[in-house]
Every structure is written in structure tokens, then in C-alpha cells.
Amino acid sequence: MAAQKGKDSTRSLVQQVADRLRSQILDGTYAVGARLPTEAALMEGFGVSRTVIREAVATLRYIGLVEPRQGAGVFVLDHPAIRPGDETWGIDPGRASSVLEVLELRRVIEIEAAGLAAQRRSPAQEGHILEQYDALHRAFRDGLPTAEADFRFHLAIADATNNPRFRDFMTLLGAGLIPRHTFDAPQGAPGPDPDAAAADAEHGALLNAILAGDAGAARDAMQVHMDNSVTRYRNLLRRVPR
DSSP states (O other), rough: OOOSSSSSSSOHHHHHHHHHHHHHHHHHOOOOTTTTHHHHHHHHHHOOOOOHHHHHHHHHHTTSEEEEETTEEEOOOTTTOOOOOOTTTTTTTTHHHHHHHHHHHHHHHHHHHHHHHHHOOHHHHHHHHHHHHHHHHHHHHHHHHHHHHHHHHHHHHHHHTTTTHHHHHHHHTTTOOOOOGOOTTSSSOOSTTTTHHHHHHHHHHHHHHTTTTHHHHHHHHHHHHHHHHHHHHHHHHHHSSO
């Protein structure tokens, strides 16, 4: 299929390619364990640029469908929580209104998830949350991309609710969960993220509340983080070159 070029009024080219690849994974065209075609082959097949292919693959990676392996390629992962017929609800990471809608929905779900994680976490889950936080903190500290580490930290919190539907929700929304990746170079604003220190501190406060078993404080910390995420995203939109 040659993807239509030019700006689509409702869905970005990246999302069109990601949706097509996702469908091919779910219908078995690319089976679990299979390697996706090379970037060059995908570029030719879809008629799009290397940047579009890389962002589409990143979208699939964030929702847990594929995994890049250094020197080997991109491979399809097992995806028991995603079934043929499931939809990504038309989420377009390249459209501001779509990302803001996802953030609003996340706010409702993740505030409760934080409280439940504080109450229900097992020692192993607590250790996993701490491990994912450490990876995220290092990314913030070193000025590295944080979207994947951020997603894994929030996913670890969802797991600690011991209600699998929270993880299912986050997996299905994965492409829109962490909006910063939409603005990574080369599309994003130049220079380091000026909000990194604040975001890092918010994650630290959330971690501490969960480790303390304080459900109320965990919900409050998640609410602060989600509200500030919306503010940061709006500010980021203003900084991105048009």
C-alpha cells in the first residue's frame, strides 16, 4: 500500500502508517517473533520518508507491539492484551487536540491507579516501580529522550494496582500516553527540555507517596503531575516551529 502523501485533515501520515503496520501485525501478516521489513523497504512500500517510518515504528514500540534489537532489526512482540478488532480510538499523536483528549482521559484513570498502587503493590512490584523510576530519573538527568522510560514508569504503576484492566488501558492508549515523543528532533523545538527538572520532581513525589503506602498522597501527586503535563504540553506547542 502506498500511503497518501500530504497533510490529512484528521490523521497524520505517521499514524496512517502506524495503523497499517498495526493491522498487519494483528492479522498475522507479521507474526509474533517476525522481523519487520527494513526501513528502506518500508519507505518504498509506503512511499514515505525515513522520519515517518521511524516515528510510526516508535508508536508501535510505545504500545508494546514491536521491539528494536540492536544490529538485528525490529521484531514483533507477543501481544495477548491486544486482539483483532481492538482500536486505538483514532488517537493521532501529531494532532494537538487528540493528545489533549488523551491527557484528560489519563488524568481520570491514572489518579486512581496511583492510589491503588500505593495500597496494593507487592514487594516485587514496588521494586519494579523503583527500577523504572531510576531509569527515568537518569534520562532526565542526562538530557536523554524520556518518552519510553516515562511510559514504563507509568506502566509499572498500573501493574501495581493488581487490576489488569489498568495495564490494558495504558497499552491500548500507548501511542498517545507520552506526548513529548511527538516533538523529538527533528520535529521538536531545539535544546533541552526546560521543564525536565519539574517533571522529574513530580515523578519523584509520586514514587515517594506510593512507596510510603499513602494512597491519598499518591492520588494528589498524580493529579499534580497530570495537570502540569497539560500545561507543559500547551507550552511545548508554542515553542515548536511551525
